[in-house]
Amino acid sequence: MGKYILKRVLQFIPVFIGVTIILFAMKAIVPGDPISMITGGRSVPEQTRLQLEVENNMIYGNEKGQPIYDENGETIPVPIWEQYARYMDDLFHGDLGTSYSKKRPVTDIFAEKYPYTIQLAACAICLEAIMGIGAGLISAVKRYSFWDIMVTLVTSVLVAVPAFWLGMILQLIFGIWIKDLTGGAFSMPISGAGGPNSPYQDWMHYILPAFTLAAVSTAYTARIMRSQLLDVLNQDYIRTAKAKGLSRRSIIIHHALKNALIPVVTYIGIDFGAMMAGAILTETVFNWPGVGSEIYRAISSRDWPLVMGGVTIIIVVVMVINLLVDISYAFLDPRIRLGSKSEK
Amino acid sequence: MAEFLNKPVGRRAFVGGALATGVLAALAGCGQKGGTDTAAGSASAGGSASGGTLRYYINNPVCIEPFNLQEDQGTQVGFQLFDSLTQYNFEEGKLECLACESYDVNDDATEFTFHLKAAKFHDGTDVKAANWKYGWERIVNPNTNTESPSVIGYHLAMIEGYDALAAGEAEEMTGITCPDDSTLVVKLSYSYADFPYVASHPALAPIPDCAKEMSQTEFGLAPVGNGPFKMDGEWVDGQYINIVRFDDYYGDKAILDGVNFMIQKDVETAYKEFQAGNLDVSDVPVASLATAAEEYGTSEDGYTITPGHQFLNGTEPSTYYLTCNVVDGPFTDINLRHAVSMAINRQAICDTLFHGSRTPADNIVPPGIDGYEEGAWEFSKYDVDAAKAILDEYYPADADGNRGLELTITSNQDGGHKEVMDSIISDLAAVGITCVADTPDWATVLDRYQKLDYQFGRLGWVADYPIMDNFLYPLFYTGNGDNRAGYSNTAVDEALMAARSTVDDAERKAALQEVNKTIGQDMPVIPLMFYTHTAVGGANVATLYLDPQKKADLSKAQLVEA
Numbered sequence: 001m002g003k004y005i006l007k008r009v010l011q012f013i014p015v016f017i018g019v020t021i022i023l024f025a026m027k028a029i030v031p032g033d034p035i036s037m038i039t040g041g042r043s044v045p046e047q048t049r050l051q052l053e054v055e056n057n058m059i060y061g062n063e064k065g066q067p068i069y070d071e072n073g074e075t076i077p078v079p080i081w082e083q084y085a086r087y088m089d090d091l092f093h094g095d096l097g098t099s100y101s102k103k104r105p106v107t108d109i110f111a112e113k114y115p116y117t118i119q120l121a122a123c124a125i126c127l128e129a130i131m132g133i134g135a136g137l138i139s140a141v142k143r144y145s146f147w148d149i150m151v152t153l154v155t156s157v158l159v160a161v162p163a164f165w166l167g168m169i170l171q172l173i174f175g176i177w178i179k180d181l182t183g184g185a186f187s188m189p190i191s192g193a194g195g196p197n198s199p200y201q202d203w204m205h206y207i208l209p210a211f212t213l214a215a216v217s218t219a220y221t222a223r224i225m226r227s228q229l230l231d232v233l234n235q236d237y238i239r240t241a242k243a244k245g246l247s248r249r250s251i252i253i254h255h256a257l258k259n260a261l262i263p264v265v266t267y268i269g270i271d272f273g274a275m276m277a278g279a280i281l282t283e284t285v286f287n288w289p290g291v292g293s294e295i296y297r298a299i300s301s302r303d304w305p306l307v308m309g310g311v312t313i314i315i316v317v318v319m320v321i322n323l324l325v326d327i328s329y330a331f332l333d334p335r336i337r338l339g340s341k342s343e344k
Numbered sequence: 345m346a347e348f349l350n351k352p353v354g355r356r357a358f359v360g361g362a363l364a365t366g367v368l369a370a371l372a373g374c375g376q377k378g379g380t381d382t383a384a385g386s387a388s389a390g391g392s393a394s395g396g397t398l399r400y401y402i403n404n405p406v407c408i409e410p411f412n413l414q415e416d417q418g419t420q421v422g423f424q425l426f427d428s429l430t431q432y433n434f435e436e437g438k439l440e441c442l443a444c445e446s447y448d449v450n451d452d453a454t455e456f457t458f459h460l461k462a463a464k465f466h467d468g469t470d471v472k473a474a475n476w477k478y479g480w481e482r483i484v485n486p487n488t489n490t491e492s493p494s495v496i497g498y499h500l501a502m503i504e505g506y507d508a509l510a511a512g513e514a515e516e517m518t519g520i521t522c523p524d525d526s527t528l529v530v531k532l533s534y535s536y537a538d539f540p541y542v543a544s545h546p547a548l549a550p551i552p553d554c555a556k557e558m559s560q561t562e563f564g565l566a567p568v569g570n571g572p573f574k575m576d577g578e579w580v581d582g583q584y585i586n587i588v589r590f591d592d593y594y595g596d597k598a599i600l601d602g603v604n605f606m607i608q609k610d611v612e613t614a615y616k617e618f619q620a621g622n623l624d625v626s627d628v629p630v631a632s633l634a635t636a637a638e639e640y641g642t643s644e645d646g647y648t649i650t651p652g653h654q655f656l657n658g659t660e661p662s663t664y665y666l667t668c669n670v671v672d673g674p675f676t677d678i679n680l681r682h683a684v685s686m687a688i689n690r691q692a693i694c695d696t697l698f699h700g701s702r703t704p705a706d707n708i709v710p711p712g713i714d715g716y717e718e719g720a721w722e723f724s725k726y727d728v729d730a731a732k733a734i735l736d737e738y739y740p741a742d743a744d745g746n747r748g749l750e751l752t753i754t755s756n757q758d759g760g761h762k763e764v765m766d767s768i769i770s771d772l773a774a775v776g777i778t779c780v781a782d783t784p785d786w787a788t789v790l791d792r793y794q795k796l797d798y799q800f801g802r803l804g805w806v807a808d809y810p811i812m813d814n815f816l817y818p819l820f821y822t823g824n825g826d827n828r829a830g831y832s833n834t835a836v837d838e839a840l841m842a843a844r845s846t847v848d849d850a851e852r853k854a855a856l857q858e859v860n861k862t863i864g865q866d867m868p869v870i871p872l873m874f875y876t877h878t879a880v881g882g883a884n885v886a887t888l889y890l891d892p893q894k895k896a897d898l899s900k901a902q903l904v905e906a
Contacts, residue, residue: 036790039495043818043825047510051486051493065490066512101406102581103492104561112581175620190617195584196577197397197604199622287609289582297404297609302787 008326012319019315020091024084027304034058037302038100050075055098057083096309101301106309110291116193117290120283121275123210124217129268132218133261136225141252143230151226155219167212167285174208191287209286213279217271224267228260266325273321277314395601396903398885400896401614401626402605404582409567411483411494411560413547416806416894421585421605423895425466426549426569427595429458429476429528430540432810434647434891437714439540443471443550443570443594444528453537453847458528463594465552466574472550473522479551480520486512489560496547499808502539504531535845537852541809546895572598572899583607598899615880624882624903625896628655630760633699633878640880649881649888651904656877659703660892661710662806663815666753666768666870671830673799674751678866679738682723684751684800685870686731687775693767694873697760701878705871707864708805708815712892715812715853721864724871731775747776754798757783761802764872793828803828804875810893812856816840820863831868 035044035052044052054061059075060068067075078086090097096106139151158166171190179187194202232238233256241251283292291310298306405418413422431442441447444458463471482488484497484506500506504519519531532539542548550570555563565578572595573587588602608614611627618626628636637655644650646658666684668675675681690704707721719725739747753768755761765781772779784792792798805826807814817840818824822832836859843855881888886902 030785030787033787033791033794036794037787043498044495045498045501045510047486047507048493048495048497052495055491055493064512065486065493098492103407103412103489104564105491108561109581171616175616179620184621187620190620190622191608191613192583192606195580195606196586197399197584197606284609285613287607287613289580293609294582302785 005327008323012323015319016315020088020312021084023308023311024087027308028080028083030304034100034304037304057086091312096312097305099298099306100303101298101306102303106305109294109306110310110313113289113291113294116288117276117279117283117292120206120209120213120279120288120290121272123206124213124275124279125268125272127210127214128218128221128271131214132221132268133225133264135218135222136264137229137252137257139222139226140229140233151222155222158215158219161215162281163212163216163279164281164285166215167208167282170208170212171285193289209282209288212285213275213282217268221264221268225260225264228263229256232256232260266328269321269325269328273318273325276317276321395599397602397604398600398888398898398901398903399604399606399622399624400898401608401611401618401623402585403610404607405579405585407564408579408585409564409569410479410547410549410551411488411564412496414496419546420894420896421579421587422549422567422569423546423571424573424587424603424898425567425571425575426546427463427571428544428546428548429460430544432541432544432891434712434810439544442544447540449537449540449847451847453535453539453845454532456530456532456539456543458530458543460526460528461594462526463570464592465550465554465570466568466590467552467554468592469552469554470525471552471570472525473528474525475550475552476528477516477520477522478556479549481509481517482551483547484509484517485515486510499542499545499548502532502534502536502542504533506533535841537844537847537849538809538811538813541811541814545808570594572596573603576602582609596899599902600898603898618880618882621882624885625649625888626880628878628880630699630701630878633701636880640883646877647890647892649879649885649890651883651886654881654883654885656879656881656890657701658877658890658892659711660806660875660877660894661712661810662804662875663705663708663710663871664702664764664802664804664873664875665705665708666800666872667793667803667828668800668868668870669796669798669830670866670868671796674749675800677738679734680749681867681870683731683734683738683775684772684777685723685867686725686727686734687777688768688771688870688872689726690872691726693764697763697767698873701876702873703876705874707860708819708869708871709812709860710815710874713807713810713812713815715857715860717857717860720857720860721867721871723867724864728775735775735777741776745776746778749777751777751779752782752799753779754782754784754789754792754801756786756789757781758786764802796828796830800870801828802872803869806875807893812853812860813840813844816856816859816863817844820868829868831863831866833862833866836862836866 034056035049038052050059050067051065053059053075054065054067057078059077062068070076094107098104099106099109102109135151139148142148174188175190188208189198189200189205192198192205194200194205238251238256241255277291280292280296282288283290284296287293291314295307295310298310402417402420405421406415407413407418408421408425410422410426413419427443429442429444430439433440443463444460446459448457449455460471460473465471480500483494484500486493488494497510503517505514505517506519508514509517519533521529523529530539552568554568566575572590572593574590576586576588579585584607585605586602589598589600591597606617606623608617611629614623614626615629615632617623637657640654641652643653643656643658646656649656668681670676694700694702694704706719706724709716709720735747739749741747751772753765755765762783769779769781789801793801805815805819818826820827820831820836821840822837839855839859839862843852843859846852846855877890877894879890884904886904888901889897891897
């Protein structure tokens with residue numbers, strides 16, 4: 001088991017290096033002048049321009065950030081491999097560069113944003129687990145009933161509806177229509193994460209974004225739950241349990257549910273990993289100050305350090321979560337462990 | 345009931361249920377249409393009152409303190425926190441003193457002496473001449489922030505000692521001296537009579553001594569200034585910035601208790617919040633301009649929000665233009681530039697693509713700038729017959745109607761620019777010019793403009809200071825970084841420099857008007873549109889003035905009594 005985990009961790013390294021090379025190459029081959037992006041397209045004095053080139057590892061400079069010149073009085077460009085080496089060196093020192101548009105360290109920016117993404121993802125996962133498992137359970141237990149049809153209908157609709165559209169409709173209904181209908185007595189916040197001047201309680205800001213983010217996954221969870229439970233309920237050992245005279249409730253809770261839950265929990269785990277990468281659509285629609293909307297903003301303003309830093313962080317987070325899922329598989333399924341042994 | 349719900353559903357029941365659902369859905373679709381008629385729009389108009397907090401939309405700013413005060417969102421906040429030496433009064437069309445009592449200028453406009461008003465910073469310390477010197481040098485000195493130096497030091501490039509400080513070879517600018525605590529003397533390295541207008545830029549403000557003990561980030565999140573409002577807590581990135589009235593302000597105290605700048609990611613979300621009554625001032629998305637004007641009533645002067653006249657559409661001192669490569673390629677021919685300019689239907693672009701939120705440009709200098717003359721550029725108008733006449737003379741069509749002209753317009757296609765380019769291409773086709781669009785990404789576009797690797801393209805110019813010089817010198821003086829056309833005319837250069845050293849305001853204005861006309865004849869750029877405001881205020885805003893540069897005069901803003 002220990003060797004399996006070590007092997008998976010070692011696999012992590014070449015994947016990470018490969019991804020950073022791809023990211024770095026993308027930045028290098030994208031045409032255009034990064035200094036123009038920093039200065040917003042306006043011309044700046046030559047001196048400022050050179051300082052910015054030094055700061056962005058384009059030319060060599062001294063420790064004061066001033067350019068170094070060769071014997072012909074020309075600036076000396078930093079070769080691409082050295083730029084990559086500097087980038088990796090900075091990366092291992094926790095320095096992801098400085099945002100073009102915000103003029104602040106990328107690590108600081110994401111350190112501020114991540115708590116919001118984690119909170120939203122946690123709320124969405126709770127909703128997804130409670131509603132998805134509950135709906136799937138009811139649907140399977142009361143197969144072909146009115147409730148089963150309702151769950152099937154609602155999950156079909158939720159799977160089909162794009163998150164950004166659902167979010168906007170919820171904003172319109174709960175933020176504007178209901179406010180009008182009740183004369184302002186009740187409404188839901190349309191955006192943001194509260195703040196001192198918000199007329200709403202802080203927790204209210206989570207409801208609509210969490211529901212939107214959870215919608216599609218809840219539908220999938222319910223469907224997986226239903227099919228798994230039905231599958232398990234048809235197994236021989238359930239028939240044996242019935243023959244033993246156990247009550248239906250006891251069979252479902254003590255014998256069927258545990259086995260049916262395994263793929264559901266795996267799905268929810270992977271989904272949580274995806275949500276930790278920031279829900280770009282949901283966060284953007286609700287102006288949620290998380291990682292997703294920050295990356296959206298960075299892409300729109302072509303803020304390369306912010307995009308690269310964000311993607312690097314997300315890759316690490318997703319890889320770590322995948323690693324944990326893989327390790328959990330090894331715990332759950334002995335065949336994986338045995339497989340790793342036989343490969344030796 | 346429960347029994348029925350738990351039973352398997354028969355085919356008939358299923359079809360019945362589906363039909364009933366369909367009918368309900370249809371009924372829901374017939375719901376009230378004017379659902380967006382909101383609290384903001386229906387608040388009763390009463391007498392104005394002092395106090396209250398105004399909720400104001402901004403996009404997440406880059407910087408809210410002078411160090412990098414450049415884009416309009418950060419400037420909106422910084423303008424409330426910091427006062428410059430002067431400010432331009434657009435309503436009266438003249439420059440006024442703000443943080444200075446008065447200023448003197450020498451005969452050749454190379455030395456300016458500002459006599460400062462007694463004032464305090466938000467931390468209670470006195471504003472001294474040394475704070476002004478520090479504040480100005482701070483944006484030029486590369487050692488202020490070696491990680492991310494300021495990109496706006498160019499404002500002060502005309503001051504003596506600028507080059508040495510900017511190169512990191514000096515610790516101060518020799519051209520800025522403080523004979524005493526209330527006198528600031530600025531020596532320029534060349535004559536520039538418009539310098540007091542430069543001094544009106546919100547980034548040219550004093551910085552208190554406490555900033556020297558704070559990190560750049562700390563001061564950037566909670567700046568301490570000399571303006572009518574002070575920070576209430578820190579700027580929470582991507583969420584909000586709160587400011588409150590500064591009671592020790594040296595001028596007229598603000599009427600509002602405070603302002604809550606609500607940061608929204610885009611104008612669409614902001615407008616939705618405004619409609620829900622959660623914002624008092626917002627921008628309006630282009631698609632909603634017509635309905636907003638109708639619903640909220642258009643402002644009487646285009647710049648002031650009052651109940652019932654809440655939609656602003658005043659012209660801004662910014663110009664959207666086509667830049668022509670006059671060094672190489674087809675646009676070296678002045679006749680082609682004239683013909684292309686007259687072939688473009690500017691009014692149609694403004695009306696159809698921008699729903700009237702922009703106005704056709706008749707020269708590079710927009711209205712609202714002192715010295716603007718209507719129709720100053722003879723060829724900046726829509727006249728298809730005249731365009732065809734020029735083309736027939738210099739580019740006669742063959743039997744197939746082909747003039748042998750194949751142009752390429754280089755522009756980024758996001759931000760609505762593609763539609764503008766398409767419209768221009770079809771206008772040019774109407775006079776027999778074949779034109780295709782080349783649409784790389786914005787960084788590449790800028791790179792190609794800089795290297796003059798294009799035929800013609802599009803740019804916008806937003807004035808730093810509301811003066812004619814700020815449109816003419818950066819864009820048309822030989823070799824200037826923003827002169828993307830590569831335009832060079834010795835007569836224009838000489839006339840510009842002569843005008844810059846003319847101390848008398850009226851004479852300088854007349855000289856610049858002449859230069860503007862000369863450039864208009866050469867037409868290195870083709871002005872297309874002037875930008876206009878697209879902001880709206882709630883009915884609870886008793887009065888709020890946004891100057892043409894979009895800077896809100898929040899110190900005089902008032903809310904309606906609840």
